[in-house]
Amino acid sequence: MHEAAEAAAAVTLKLFRTPLAVENKWQVGFDPVTEADKEAEVAVRQIIEARFPDHGIIGEEWAQKDAASPFTWIIDPIDGTRAFISGVPVWGTLIGLMHEGRALAGLMAQPFTGETFWSLPGKARYRRGGDVAPLGTSKVTELAHAKLTTTSPDLFRGADREVPWQAIAPRVLQVRYGLDCYGYCLMAMGQIDLVVEAGLKDVDIAPLIPIIENAGGIITTWDGGPAEAGGNCVAAATPELHAAALAVLQGR
Numbered sequence: 001m002h003e004a005a006e007a008a009a010a011v012t013l014k015l016f017r018t019p020l021a022v023e024n025k026w027q028v029g030f031d032p033v034t035e036a037d038k039e040a041e042v043a044v045r046q047i048i049e050a051r052f053p054d055h056g057i058i059g060e061e062w063a064q065k066d067a068a069s070p071f072t073w074i075i076d077p078i079d080g081t082r083a084f085i086s087g088v089p090v091w092g093t094l095i096g097l098m099h100e101g102r103a104l105a106g107l108m109a110q111p112f113t114g115e116t117f118w119s120l121p122g123k124a125r126y127r128r129g130g131d132v133a134p135l136g137t138s139k140v141t142e143l144a145h146a147k148l149t150t151t152s153p154d155l156f157r158g159a160d161r162e163v164p165w166q167a168i169a170p171r172v173l174q175v176r177y178g179l180d181c182y183g184y185c186l187m188a189m190g191q192i193d194l195v196v197e198a199g200l201k202d203v204d205i206a207p208l209i210p211i212i213e214n215a216g217g218i219i220t221t222w223d224g225g226p227a228e229a230g231g232n233c234v235a236a237a238t239p240e241l242h243a244a245a246l247a248v249l250q251g252r
Contacts (some may be wrong), residue, residue: 096207
């Protein structure tokens with residue numbers, strides 16, 4: 001994962017904060033993609049395929065590689081492309097390993113700040129420069145004391161999403177917007193206590209699940225199911241905080 005992240009960084013760093021052509025993947029709305037997204041995913045895929053040619057690969061920008069192996073890699077070369085094209089360093093390269101559909105290992109690299117968050121079974125770590133430290137979530141158990149983040153309030157358009165969001169947002173200590181994948185990693189570090197998002201894709205969240213869980217947090221969909229496939233997701237620092245957030249999101 002680290003080798004693949006370094007290969008992606010060689011692409012993304014040279015293009016970050018430069019004039020870039022931006023394509024819109026949606027006919028209605030805005031879902032940007034750049035040459036940095038596409039080239040970085042190619043670089044990651046090349047590393048993975050050289051090491052594990054029999055593994056499957058799911059990527060944000062290129063076609064899925066199916067395989068008979070129970071192992072599948074999942075890649076978002078630039079999670080937070082809107083941040084990337086705005087020059088804001090909260091985007092990250094996400095690389096995860098799935099085993100029979102469950103998240104096994106994951107990494108988020110933010111090469112501009114020089115930070116890497118990663119997890120293998122039983123441990124979660126943070127690195128910046130030569131310093132490596134274990135990750136650990138906060139001990140916050142009550143919504144009233146929780147610092148919450150979500151990428152954008154636009155995620156909650158539509159009554160099925162807006163009503164739950166309007167119910168939970170006033171109950172927390174504060175809400176911060178615009179952190180993309182960085183917000184989940186700050187939660188694993190103990191700086192953020194709760195992340196609530198909607199309409200996620202598998203590539204947006206699966207690589208982050210091991211980081212969150214092995215740091216002591218819990219993440220599910222709003223109905224309490226596994227989050228690997230994306231959808232409406234909630235991540236919390238403690239089981240108590242997660243239960244409280246689920247109750248509000250479910251209207252209980």
